[in-house]
Amino acid sequence: MSVEKTRSAELHDGTPVWASRLVREWIADAYEWHASNEQIRQWAAELGSVDPLPSAEQLSVHEAIAIWMRRIGRQCGERTAHADVSANLLRNELSLTR
Secondary structure, eight states, rough: OOOHHHHHOOOTOOOOOOHHHHHHHHHHHHHHOOOOOHHHHHEEEEEEEESSSGGGGGOOOHHHHHHHHHHHHHHHHHHHHHHHHHHHHTOOOOOOOO
């Protein structure tokens, strides 16, 4: 789909503002991001691959999507960790010590 059509897609009524913002960020990122050779090497290392690797220009659409999704998954993990710490701080369940 075109970026315009994707950006104009409506989310369900009642979707939390933070979720709408996150989806919009992902849409923008999906159309702007391009894999780098370094990301390909990192992805292969995470998967334990020792096969010869394609360059960023040689990736199939499916390979590029897989790398992008791993990147988004990593970002979600980072956001979850930050959210957990914030929630614990708000509930006074976490103390910060030196």
